[in-house]
Amino acid sequence: MSAPYAREQAIALSTVLKASLLAQKIQAELVGSGGVEKKDKSPVTVGDYTAQALVSALLAAHFPSDAIIGEEDSADLQRPEQATVKAQIVRLAGEAMREELPLADEERAWADVKRVERGDTEWMAAIDRGNSEGGAKGRHWALDPIDGTKGFLRGGQYAVCLGLIEDGEVVLGVMGCPNLPVDPKQPEGDKGALFVAVKGQGAFQRSFTSPTLTRITMNSLASLSAASFCESVEAGHSDHGTNARIAELLGITRDSVRMDSQAKYCSIARGDGDIYLRLPVSATYEEKVWDHSSGSLLVAEAGGIVSDMHGLPLDFSLGRTLKGNKGVIAAPREWHKQVIEAVAKAVGEEGK
Numbered sequence: 568m569s570a571p572y573a574r575e576q577a578i579a580l581s582t583v584l585k586a587s588l589l590a591q592k593i594q595a596e597l598v599g600s601g602g603v604e605k606k607d608k609s610p611v612t613v614g615d616y617t618a619q620a621l622v623s624a625l626l627a628a629h630f631p632s633d634a635i636i637g638e639e640d641s642a643d644l645q646r647p648e649q650a651t652v653k654a655q656i657v658r659l660a661g662e663a664m665r666e667e668l669p670l671a672d673e674e675r676a677w678a679d680v681k682r683v684e685r686g687d688t689e690w691m692a693a694i695d696r697g698n699s700e701g702g703a704k705g706r707h708w709a710l711d712p713i714d715g716t717k718g719f720l721r722g723g724q725y726a727v728c729l730g731l732i733e734d735g736e737v738v739l740g741v742m743g744c745p746n747l748p749v750d751p752k753q754p755e756g757d758k759g760a761l762f763v764a765v766k767g768q769g770a771f772q773r774s775f776t777s778p779t780l781t782r783i784t785m786n787s788l789a790s791l792s793a794a795s796f797c798e799s800v801e802a803g804h805s806d807h808g809t810n811a812r813i814a815e816l817l818g819i820t821r822d823s824v825r826m827d828s829q830a831k832y833c834s835i836a837r838g839d840g841d842i843y844l845r846l847p848v849s850a851t852y853e854e855k856v857w858d859h860s861s862g863s864l865l866v867a868e869a870g871g872i873v874s875d876m877h878g879l880p881l882d883f884s885l886g887r888t889l890k891g892n893k894g895v896i897a898a899p900r901e902w903h904k905q906v907i908e909a910v911a912k913a914v915g916e917e918g919k
């Protein structure tokens with residue numbers, strides 16, 4: 568008998584890989600070439616929609632009764648002034664669909680899906696399958712087709728993220744990080760790492776070109792002062808000032824590592840760093856389920872605890888957002904409580 572969620576894992580890996588290769592191609596062609604101004608958001612727009620269309624099409628074919636909570640919908644694309652962008656998405660989605668994947672196992676997942684002819688209407692419908700409201704019952708795939716859009720435009724870190732939420736709990740998480748080195752000890756070596764975790768089965772990584780999964784775990788720290796922490800590049804997404812005070816309270820002297828996207832979860836899960844701090848900047852912002860489902864399971868399965876800033880578990884049962892939580896803190900299991908105490912102290916000093 569195969570392990571629980573083996574089929575879901577295989578399909579999720581295959582679809583995240585295809586979307587990651589597509590995003591990599593778009594980034595190299597449109598962003599890296601300097602062919603567009605950095606403030607021109609069109610490459611990320613095209614990448615986001617095309618990746619969502621591809622992932623949705625494959626999930627619909629293999630798991631027709633599952634719902635998808637996707638970041639994007641096609642409403643904007645249907646406006647007449649977006650006709651060129653829409654045509655580009657339809658062309659790229661068709662091309663990516665026909666393109667072969669590096670490994671036969673992954674290719675097989677697409678065999679039947681590839682036979683279906685899709686035009687504008689079908690691709691827009693695929694994007695709009697991501698319109699689920701989520702909730703406490705049933706199976707919902709949370710999809711962020713390009714997480715870390717700012718990183719994507721900067722030529723930095725970004726990730727294709729797919730999590731399966733079953734009855735309000737994340738049971739599977741897969742992430743593709745096209746710009747993350749496969750071996751962190753060789754930052755200039757091969758790039759493109761896939762991460763996968765199934766609840767209760769551990770956390771793993773592989774490269775884009777080899778099917779071999781390697782188990783990953785967080786660092787075991789002798790003391791918190793030896794830790795390094797990572798945070799968003801964007802000061803509007805995470806309170807850098809409070810993070811610095813928390814580090815000070817914990818005796819951490821190393822500079823924080825700033826990185827876009829859920830690649831932060833992947834980094835600490837394999838020991839490149841130790842603690843991920845995401846203190847809210849805006850009192851009203853609700854974190855999105857697609858920004859945290861896959862990453863939080865990966866860290867939990869690699870030996871960590873992921874909670875909100877008050878130490879409460881992240882609640883994925885409340886719809887498209889984590890409306891019951893504020894901020895996110897991820898740390899090794901044995902040190903998490905101390906980190907939460909430092910968070911409370913730092914926030915208390917600010918009178919928040």
Ligand SMILES: Nc1ncnc2c1ncn2[C@@H]1O[C@H](COP(=O)(O)O)[C@@H](OP(=O)(O)O)[C@H]1O
Binds near residue numbers: 798800827852
């Ligand atoms: N005010 C805010 N506070 C926290 N997160 C925010 C935010 N505004 C946007 N975000 C989310 O932050 C994500 C990026 O996180 P990070 O800064 O860790 O790279 C964005 O995902 P997208 O890039 O997919 O839009 C977006 O969903």
Ligand SMILES: [Mg+2]
Binds near residue numbers: 711713714715858
């Ligand atoms: Mg995102």
